[in-house]
Amino acid sequence: MLVIDSPSELREAIKQLKQQGKAISFIPTMGNLHSGHIELxxxxxxxxxxxxxxxFVNPMQFNNADDLNNYPKTLKADCQALQAAGVDIVFTPSSEVIYPNGLAAQTYVEVPGLSDCLEGELxxxxxxxxxxxxxxxxNLVQPDYACFGEKDFQQLAIVKQMVADMAMPIEIIPVxxxxxxxxxxxxSRNNKLSEEEKLTAPLLAKVMNKLGDDVINNTTQHSLLIHDACRELETGGFDTDAIHxxxxxxxxxxxxxxxxxxILxxxxxxxxxxxxxxxxxLN
Incomplete structure (x- = not known):
C-alpha cells in the first residue's frame, strides 16, 4: 500500500495506473475510521x-474551531486498517498542501438549493x-467510481448533483x-459517547424506524408525528436538534x-x- 502526502506524487501514481488501463474507486474520509468506512x-x-x-480533516467544512481542533486524528491506526482491507493508495495531505493560499483565497464549489436547506441551515x-x-x-484522484455512505444523506445528494452539474465522468456509489x-x-462520533450514553444511543434509530412506519400509514400529519418523535427522544435522554x-x-x-x-x-x-x-x- 502506498501512503502519499504530495499531490504531485499522487498524480504520477494515478497517471501510471491510468496508462495501464486500470479503473479506480475512491473513498474520501476524514480519518478516525470504523467498520462503516471499511464497508465503503x-x-x-x-x-x-x-x-x-x-x-484529510477539512477545515473548510467546520464552522466551529473547537470541533476542528478536537476532531480525533488516528492516522497510524487508520493506515493499518486500510492496509489490512487491501487498499492500494492512501492520500494523506496537510491543510497547507490542499489550501496553499489559505481558506480565504480558496476558490470554492457550491451546489445551490440542496446545500442551503436542512443541515445547510444549521x-x-x-x-x-x-x-x-x-x-x-x-481532480487529483481522477476516479471512475466514488463511494459515499447513505448515513450522510444530504451530503450524498449534493455530491451526486455536483457530479451531474459539472459533467464529471464519475459514478457515485451509495453505500x-x-x-x-x-x-x-x-x-466516528460514537467514540465520544460515555458508556451510559452508548446504552441510550440506539433509541435514535428505534424512534426513527417507528416514525417511518407512522409516515407510511399517515402521509399527511407529519408535524404531529415529528412532535411525538421529539417527545419520545427527549423523554429518553436526547436533546432533539432537528427531525425532517x-x-x-x-x-x-x-x-x-x-x-x-x-426521514432525517x-x-x-x-x-x-x-x-x-x-x-x-409512500402509498
Whole structure:
C-alpha cells in the first residue's frame, strides 16, 4: 500500500495506473475510521481493481474551531486498517498542501438549493467546504467510481448533483449505513459517547424506524408525528436538534407527487450530535 502526502506524487501514481488501463474507486474520509468506512472500501473493490482512500480533516467544512481542533486524528491506526482491507493508495495531505493560499483565497464549489436547506441551515458553510474538497480530491484522484455512505444523506445528494452539474465522468456509489448490533448507525462520533450514553444511543434509530412506519400509514400529519418523535427522544435522554420528513429527490417538503420520502434525524446525546436517516416509500 502506498501512503502519499504530495499531490504531485499522487498524480504520477494515478497517471501510471491510468496508462495501464486500470479503473479506480475512491473513498474520501476524514480519518478516525470504523467498520462503516471499511464497508465503503469493500464496495469500491467490487467495481474497480484499484482503491484509493484519502484521509484529510477539512477545515473548510467546520464552522466551529473547537470541533476542528478536537476532531480525533488516528492516522497510524487508520493506515493499518486500510492496509489490512487491501487498499492500494492512501492520500494523506496537510491543510497547507490542499489550501496553499489559505481558506480565504480558496476558490470554492457550491451546489445551490440542496446545500442551503436542512443541515445547510444549521451549519452555514459546511456543504460549501465539503463540495470544494470533494471536487478537488476528484481532480487529483481522477476516479471512475466514488463511494459515499447513505448515513450522510444530504451530503450524498449534493455530491451526486455536483457530479451531474459539472459533467464529471464519475459514478457515485451509495453505500447503505452500517449499524451496530443495537441498531445505532456507526459513526466516528460514537467514540465520544460515555458508556451510559452508548446504552441510550440506539433509541435514535428505534424512534426513527417507528416514525417511518407512522409516515407510511399517515402521509399527511407529519408535524404531529415529528412532535411525538421529539417527545419520545427527549423523554429518553436526547436533546432533539432537528427531525425532517422531505422528498427524497428534492429535499424539500413532501407533496402529493412524492413517491419516496426521507426521514432525517439529528439529536444531541450529551455533547455529541448524532444523525441518522431512513427512506420510506409512500402509498
Amino acid at each position: 472500501v469493500k464496495q469500491g473493490q467490487k467495481v474497480a481493481p484499484i482503491t484509493v482512500v484519502s484521509i 451549519r452555514p458553510g459546511h456543504f460549501r467546504g465539503m463540495s470544494t474538497i470533494v471536487n478537488k480530491l476528484f 447503505a449505513t452500517v449499524r451496530e448490533a443495537s441498531g445505532l448507525a456507526m459513526s 420528513i422531505v422528498d427524497v429527490s428534492t429535499l424539500q417538503a413532501v407533496t402529493s407527487e412524492t413517491k419516496q420520502a426521507v 434525524m439529528a439529536a444531541f446525546l450529551g455533547a455529541t450530535r448524532l444523525i441518522d436517516n431512513k427512506v420510506v416509500t
